Amino acid sequence: MSRSWERKVRKNMSNVNKQRKKQGAGQIVFNADKSEKIVGRNFIAPILLLLFIGLYVILMQSAEGFRTDTMFWITIGCYILLASLFYFRRPYLTIGKDYVQTRRFTGDKRMTASAIKGISVQPGYVVIEPVKGANWVFSRVMNRYPTEEMGEKLKTFAQSNGIKYEQK
Structure with missing residues (x-):
């Protein structure tokens, strides 16, 4: 799809959303991104x-x-x-089509699939290794993440994006 066509669609979508908002109806989302959010608990x-x-x-x-x-x-x-x-303020990991996102002390951080070197899963821990920077570690002990569920969803994410996946 060309960029000018996308701009026209977004402009028309924003006009439709403004009208729907005035009428009290819900907004229409253009290219809604399917993502899964896995939350933990910081205690x-x-x-x-x-x-x-x-x-x-x-x-x-x-x-x-x-x-x-x-x-x-x-x-x-x-x-x-x-x-x-x-x-x-619960910690989370959002797994999208071609990105993962989480909250750090400095705010929300997003990493695209091309910036991920590998994903390592072991009992109680999930580690996402970026090409550049520090590893993202998600722990069952520290933040009560459901690491088994995260491992399964990250496995499908890694397979669809061609990322090295390691189960220990």
Whole structure:
């Protein structure tokens, strides 16, 4: 399909979507990408933060001349808020037709199939090896990922994109 034709289709699609939005109907998606999202649960970072805040409270209460003022409670509240943010912001791996995407500390990262050197699956771990950069490691212990399910879906992804797949 030519690019000018795609631009015309996108422009017309945006006009149709604006009209449908005004009418209260759902939007039409052009070339909807079929992807599978596998989510885990981060529990180690929140537990460590809560243990740290508990230690902070114990040590500050035992210090001589310490007063529990407003700043003390704001600090405790902020750490509890940070722990809840880590708990409710679930880690994920999205497997698309020709890409994989996940969330890192610096934001969402997407890697195309051409940028992947290989995929290694072993009990409890899935490792995606990029051509350039650090490996993406997904662990059952750290983030409660369903690694067996991830391994099966990544196997079909690797076969369809010609990526080296290793089962250990």
